[in-house]
Amino acid sequence: MAKRIIQRLFPNRHAVQEHKALRFLGRWLHDPSLWHMNRRSVAGAFAVGLFMAFVPFPAQMVGAALLAVAFRVNLAISVALVWLTNPLTIPPMFYFAYLVGNWLLGVPAHHPTNFHLSAAWFQNEFSHIWQPLLLGSFVVGSSLALAGYFGIRLFWRLYVIRRWQQRLRRHHQDDASH
Template sequence: MPKKIIQRFLPDHKKIKENKTLSIFGDVLHDANLWHLNRRSARGAFAVGLFFAFIPVPFQMLLAAAVAIPLRVNLPLSVALVWLTNPLTMPPIFYGTYLVGVAVLGHEKQEFAFEPTWQWLQASISSIGPAFIVGSLLCATVASIVGFLVVDVLWRRSVRKAWLNRHKK
């Protein structure tokens, strides 16, 4: 069941191989293990993709791909999960990670208004930056572990159910 659900949402591997941005990885993209979907590759892909979804850096997809390749987990799933944080979800997710960082570090929550300027970014790095980075790393780690475990449990449960159904027949 999880395999069928996941495969429905995965992009075509031929389109990903033709992506010019991912061409920096060269022939490594032709490894069949990067495209195969099984319990090991799916749970690892969830861990990689969810981790980089919560890391506030540009080129999250490239970072997810760069980690998925040596770990030999499902590449399309790793890259697709990074889009959990998209332009619509980034503000609430990253504000939430900031609040987690504030709570963990014991800092006072600071009011701020986002401005797309270099001056605002430089000033914010020293004021809200530490809490934001700690919160992002903590949320990324927790999401990665939870995603890994949930996919593993769901996959095992699905296989067990299929075996029981076959045994009954």
């Protein structure tokens, strides 16, 4: 299953707990729930990671880690899912969130003119887009978090059922061959 692959790709619990930069988190990193790969922990991690991926501010990984600790879900998956937002995906993701926010607020989208990448241009334009962007990001992030949570729980359940059915079939085949 993907569980074994994920466990190999992510750093192990002890390496993270002993990392010099993370020692200040002390006992919080020793909670076994942060490292378990079970249905509850992985589904919660998907919810945290997908929600934080749509937070339009820096330090999404820190936020995901803090929420993972607070909700006692898998830390590595929560933080890894934040990387859905990267330089290639940020523009379409946040533009979509902005459009959703405009739709919810019932206001037309602001289309900036005379684009030139500078702090002054961004500051001027941000004053026009911040409300729909934040509302849209919250709604889209929350929706994806719920969909991810229930989707993973359903996928995990179906996987377990399929494995049980395979075991039963093998067991019946073994009994028939004897």
